Amino acid sequence: MARRGDSPFERSIQSSIIEALNENSCTVVRCRSADSVGHIAGDPDITGCIDGLHIEIEVKVFPEQPEPLQRHRLKQWAKAGACCCWVTSKAQALTFQKEVLAGRGKGRVLEPSEITE
Numbered sequence: 001m002a003r004r005g006d007s008p009f010e011r012s013i014q015s016s017i018i019e020a021l022n023e024n025s026c027t028v029v030r031c032r033s034a035d036s037v038g039h040i041a042g043d044p045d046i047t048g049c050i051d052g053l054h055i056e057i058e059v060k061v062f063p064e065q066p067e068p069l070q071r072h073r074l075k076q077w078a079k080a081g082a083c084c085c086w087v088t089s090k091a092q093a094l095t096f097q098k099e100v101l102a103g104r105g106k107g108r109v110l111e112p113s114e115i116t117e
């Protein structure tokens with residue numbers, strides 16, 4: 001069963017982000033499945049690691065924004081030391097990856113306005 005807001009277009013953006021981020025050898029990211037055992041409501045769409053740092057990414061279709069529960073989950077991950085963001089495009093996700101590789105973004109939630117080139 002698809003999550004609310006998990007449209008075919010959103011899944012397409014998620015797939016393009018995963019493919020692009022995984023092109024960098026220091027990055028491994030996967031889509032978190034809503035069907036998986038242990039899935040927690042509101043958890044970000046993409047989870048993984050960039051250069052040894054845990055990352056969480058919520059994907060939205062512009063002009064949508066994360067729901068309050070999704071924002072709360074991102075803040076929980078950031079408080080635990082993860083690098084987190086929510087994005088509306090592959091370009092923003094790639095900029096986020098650069099920010100993480102440059103040592104910025106740990107322990108906070110970056111918004112699209114902070115990671116747009």
